[in-house]
Amino acid sequence: xxxxxxxxxxxxxxxxxxxxxxxxxxxxxxxxxxxxxxxxxxxxxxxxxxxxxxxxxxxxxxxxxxxxxxxxxxxxxxxxxxxxxxxxxxxxxxxxxxxxxxxxxxxxxxxxxxxxxxxxxxxxxxxxxxxxxxxxxxxxxxxxxxxxxxxxxxxxxxxxxxxxxxxxxxxxxxxxxxxxxxxxxxxxxxxxxxxxxxxxxxxxxxxxxxxx
Amino acid sequence: xxxxxxxxxxxxxxxxxxxxxxxxxxxxxxxxxxxxxxxxxxxxxxxxxxxxxxxxxxxxxxxxxxxxxxxxxxxxxxxxxxxxxxxxxxxxxxxxxxxxxxxxxxxxxxxxxxxxxxxxxxxxxxxxxxxxxxxxxxxxxxxxxxxxxxxxxxxxxxxxxxxxxxxxxxxxxxxxxxxxxxxxxxxxxxxxxxxxxxxxxxxxxxxxxxxxxxxxxxxxxxxxxxxx
Numbered sequence: 262x263x264x265x266x267x268x269x270x271x272x273x274x275x276x277x278x279x280x281x282x283x284x285x286x287x288x289x290x291x292x293x294x295x296x297x298x299x300x301x302x303x304x305x306x307x308x309x310x311x312x313x314x315x316x317x318x319x320x321x322x323x324x325x326x327x328x329x330x331x332x333x334x335x336x337x338x339x340x341x342x343x344x345x346x347x348x349x350x351x352x353x354x355x356x357x358x359x360x361x362x363x364x365x366x367x368x369x370x371x372x373x374x375x376x377x378x379x380x381x382x383x384x385x386x387x388x389x390x391x392x393x394x395x396x397x398x399x400x401x402x403x404x405x406x407x408x409x410x411x412x413x414x415x416x417x418x419x420x421x422x423x424x425x426x427x428x429x430x431x432x433x434x435x436x437x438x439x440x441x442x443x444x445x446x447x448x449x450x451x452x453x454x455x456x457x458x459x460x461x462x463x464x465x466x467x468x469x470x471x472x473x
Numbered sequence: 474x475x476x477x478x479x480x481x482x483x484x485x486x487x488x489x490x491x492x493x494x495x496x497x498x499x500x501x502x503x504x505x506x507x508x509x510x511x512x513x514x515x516x517x518x519x520x521x522x523x524x525x526x527x528x529x530x531x532x533x534x535x536x537x538x539x540x541x542x543x544x545x546x547x548x549x550x551x552x553x554x555x556x557x558x559x560x561x562x563x564x565x566x567x568x569x570x571x572x573x574x575x576x577x578x579x580x581x582x583x584x585x586x587x588x589x590x591x592x593x594x595x596x597x598x599x600x601x602x603x604x605x606x607x608x609x610x611x612x613x614x615x616x617x618x619x620x621x622x623x624x625x626x627x628x629x630x631x632x633x634x635x636x637x638x639x640x641x642x643x644x645x646x647x648x649x650x651x652x653x654x655x656x657x658x659x660x661x662x663x664x665x666x667x668x669x670x671x672x673x674x675x676x677x678x679x680x681x682x683x684x685x686x687x688x689x690x691x692x693x694x695x696x697x698x699x700x701x
Contacts, residue, residue: 299512299513303565306558306561307505309558319547321547321548322548324548324551324552326551326552326555327497327498327501327531327532327535327555327556327559328497328498328501328555328559329497329498331551345554345558346551346554349554443646451646455646458644459643459644459645459646462644463640463642463643463644466642466644
């Protein structure tokens with residue numbers, strides 16, 4: 262679903278030290294992979310820290326994790342756990358996942374319509390709405406009513422937002438603004454445009470400052 | 474590397490844990506913030522060795538506890554998963570620092586040299602050793618491969634000039650943590666200056682190396698920190 266995300270520029274081929282010794286200031290620059298890149302899977306990794314409600318079918322005492330205590334788990338009693346644990350338990354068929362409140366066809370339809378109507382970015386229900394939808398629908402679609410409709414709706418919302426993002430990036434560059442306000446954007450959305458936009462801006466900055 | 478870490482930092486680490494009343498959860502959040510900042514910053518940020526030490530301590534403690542648990546315990550597998558996640562963040566953080574050191578080593582060492590008394594060090598002791606060794610190895614490699622065959626007047630390389638500097642003028646995304654008024658934003662072309670107010674949660678996009686901005690906004694980020 263997050264197909265835009267993969268369209269990152271391929272890292273440049275690493276030049277070897279000895280072949281490039283001559284002039285140029287960059288002959289030692291063998292590590293050409295951009296550090297400022299973040300892999301989409303790392304954004305997903307962050308999203309997995311979000312809490313989600315599950316109904317376990319086993320019982321277990323409190324677990325004292327480094328990041329906080331979890332449990333106790335009782336069969337049939339809903340409990341909040343991080344998504345990474347929920348998915349693991351689900352895969353081992355030890356729980357049922359209760360989708361977050363916003364993952365609901367009516368609410369998402371409302372959101373989609375609002376998103377299409379407004380020129381600005383509207384607030385999203387979760388800072389990781391895209392990643393969570395993908396994770397939960399891929400691994401627990403049997404626990405989520407109307408999974409296919411939700412998938413389409415979230416994709417619609419995502420597409421609308423990305424189109425807005427591209428549009429505003431375009432006007433940001435063509436009007437040579439010094440800063441832009443990007444409220445309500447999520448990390449994944451920023452990530453789709455980060456490498457491209459920042460590189461562009463850096464290049465243009467270099468070109469312009471050389472002209473003067 | 475991990476041995477060196479635990480040997481070296483154990484003294485001040487103990488002091489630290491007495492002063493700080495940070496919960497492990499806050500500690501992990503700190504590590505994650507440092508990780509993201511380091512990832513998105515064009516230059517090397519100051520080292521967070523206390524955080525790294527504390528996280529290491531937590532992990533080794535947890536792992537030694539797990540040694541005693543018998544196999545197939547449901548709790549143990551949950552603990553292991555958490556440890557793996559934290560370890561990933563930790564190594565990704567340290568690795569991205571090492572990559573930057575490799576990329577900018579002469580400049581990193583230069584800054585370390587010109588650092589005043591009492592200023593916090595940019596590098597942890599291990600990173601400093603790594604940078605020095607990397608410098609020496611690069612130099613001897615260049616000498617062995619090419620320089621010694623050059624005419625005698627061309628046998629030296631000025632590393633500072635040979636390796637590109639981190640680009641401090643690059644653009645970044647930043648997320649505002651506290652409300653700040655009158656932040657100076659300089660458009661590139663005109664002389665006019667722009668004052669803006671930012672509220673928590675806003676994500677303005679600004680160029681990094683604007684010193685005035687850096688002072689006005691001491692605490693930026695999950696996305697990036699404006700620190701020099």
